Amino acid sequence: MSEAVIHDDHNDHHDHKPTGIGRWLFSTNHKDIGTMYLVFALIMFFIGGAMAMVIRAELFQPGLQFVDPQFFNSMTTVHALVMIFGAVMPAGVGLANWMIPMMIGAPDMAMPRMNNMSFWILPFAFTLLLSTFFMQGGAPAGGWTMYPPLVLQLGDGFPFLIFAVHFLGISSIMGAINIIATVFNMRAPGMTFMRLPLFVWTWIITAFLLIAAMPVLAGAVTMLLTDKFFGTAFFDAAGGGDPVLFQHVFWFFGHPEVYILVLPSFGIISQIIPTFARKPLFGYASMVYATASIAFLSFFVWAHHMFTVGMPLAGELFFMYATMAIAVPTGVKVFNWTATMWKGSMTFETPMLFSIGVLFMFTLGGFSGLMMGITPVDFQYHDTYFIVAHFHYVLVPGIVFGIVGGVYYWLPKWTGHMYDETLGKWHFWTSTISVNILFFPMHFIGLAGMPRRIPDYSTQFTDWNMIISIGGFAFGLSQLILVWVVIKCIRGGEKATDEVWEGAHGLEFTLSSPPPFHSFTTPPEVTDATAHS
Amino acid sequence: MRDDDKTSAEKELAAKNMRLVIVLGLVAVGFYVGIILTYM
């Protein structure tokens, strides 16, 4: 048990905010760094989104109209890298930075300078990655999974890709370590582990996943680098290596990575649903255990991403059973959220709408996930649009909706102003309708036999692809509403109360809106009554 | 904030944080080196 430190005596001299560009460049403040993470994530979301628009424009009709196949492959590859490492992960870390110190009653993060560094690595890493578009050989086009030998055919951009991934890994690991140190050492008196808000819990588990998984990715891409430049043959069959080994190592990172992306979103909706149901979260302890078991199991299911490489029967059976087992704790979470809403007194402000969106559409993505966990049928689904439909359902309405819900939920706390509820609702409904037009038909074309990562397709898929593209453009445009809402909210609006929401609980809602520059300079006492929502 | 401004409790917390960070950092580096050595 730890406690934060009381230091009223010299409170005054570090409550002044630095000004100008230096405030951001040299920031050690968890809120400013959180803001930078979120803004960065939003910019990357639009860059990655622009690439998705190119993809959807090219796929609007059969034949090649706008781009060459090689550039198309770069679009799918870099879209994925930018969205995963540039948009979703930084958005999660941004929310963690903003909220964790406020939720556990700490003045700031444990390692403020490291916090600054872990953010500022990101723009450099993405400059490296995006600069490859202007190089001989073009941007990475071998898929975000970087499978050798194909990835080794990349031109001058290859080392830039590898080092960008290294930097992103270093940044995430530093962020993760910081979060663990903060939660372990900086909690207010009385804030025991089983009183932590669920968002904090999901983030600690995410942070441990990051520390275990990111070095594995870094190791895998280092081996790619030495294979290309230093004559090793880790993945080259001609030199006694094994190209499938890369896939095993990559997915040993890759599957925990899936939960690195989704767990913070689970945490966010576990904060939001009780608030707007005006009812405590159902099964707090089982939520914590379910999250931990999902994270634990995530290290034993990696090969379900590669059933078609030709594993021994025993391996295929093991990974099928382990994958199916993940459905149990995931189901527990969905049932718990449903039970939280049950007999509540619900209102449907924008954060609640987005959370309900997560609940429905993540579950849908979970069903298709269960289907493709069944090895023999995955032999048909693998590498088709059915897979694309599945992971976009869990990533967009499952994760992005959770993050956006969190932004709406805490935006009044951050800015001190209520956002425009009408616009927020418009954002939700346009996004929800368009996201389903965009991703639902992908199930059908996938089952009917359209492979993924192709720039042109057989004419039987034309009609669905047109509908999908229209959904895609509509979804892209809908996100501009979010930018509008955020800017409008920063510039003014109805004054937010400290509590912000009628049913809100938690330490962050005991601070003023906007909160002071240093969150809790005097640590609050936490009792059972004031603990988690 | 300069070091001599810190109370002993703050120094203790800073040392505790640093210890945890170093341990976790070593774990991460260990995984990185370990995975490469495994397949060397």
Place this chain on the structure above:
Amino acid sequence: MSVDKLKQTVLGLIAVSLFLVSGAVLAEFPLNLTEGVTPTSHKVYELHMTILYIVTVIGIAVFSVMAWSIFHHRKSKGAVAAQFHHSTTAEIIWTIIPILILVGMAIPATKTLVFMEKTSDAEMTLKVTGYQWKWKYDYLDEGISFFSALAEEDNSARQRDSGIDPATIDNYLKNVDNPIVLPVDTKIRILTTAADVIHSWWVPALGWKRDAIPGFINDNWTYIEEPGIYRGKCTELCGKDHGFMPIVVHAVSKEEYAVWVEEQKAIQLAAADGANREWSKDELLEKGKSIYSANCASCHQANGNGVEGLFPALNGSAIVNGPAKDMINLILNGKNLMPAFKEQLNDTDIAAVITHERNSWDNTAKDIVQPADVKAAR
């Protein structure tokens, strides 16, 4: 409502629904997995449908509870929040029930998987090798071997701004120059491997796909029950033209298959003979043109100008206009991104394509290369 009016209404409804149905026929909205034509694909299809029904039922149940709650437990309807926050009984129930459902799914899944992995007792063997971006098929028992690439017509239409409407081509992007012919009612072992990067061989009607990995050979089998033409695609990203290396299987009766095997053997003999004679320039140019568009044009382009920064131009190239010997070696052995063609093309093919390149566009070396020259360089 009078009888006449009822009649009118019914007729109207029929007209409207006919219109809707015809609309649905004009537009194509494929929805589901194919049932396929092999024992495996039937089992896989059944399993797919079973699991789809199970998750649909669960989905309807779970979503109904959520929807009920959303409509009834809302503040605007005066709902007062209950304050319960856990129930051990409920939590045990919704842990145990999913486990039972999962076990119920795992049993048929395991059976199907065990069935699929039984590759023994095959009556013939087909070896499939993935290349960037075509397939090579070796009939190991018959000694037949050939490459299969995207058909010429599809290949022209799929070029950027080709001006050819893909809708005018039947089975666009699913036609090849040399389809595989396989007998029905025969247990066929299919080995997959690759020469350069990882590919994946998928014919949906056979009920599975399997990666083709350089340096490794994967073992699979199929047993086609109905004659017909079955089409498939490469499903592992393998570079620029990943979307353009389809698979076409002609399943025929055993008798027709035997006839086809004899024909193929004759063709291969003739090709081997061709390498031993002198070829005229016109013969070489004619053959070279088709070899070029099938093997070279996807990178070096039909106009020989290549792609800036990626693929060098052949038009006016120092190598193409230099000594023929260097050019033969380059094509045989490859360089950087350029694959080695010595396994893929025979002596006549290489001689023809070199002759074509040296006589095309603005190139000045107007000489000819004979198959014997290539043979000497091997």
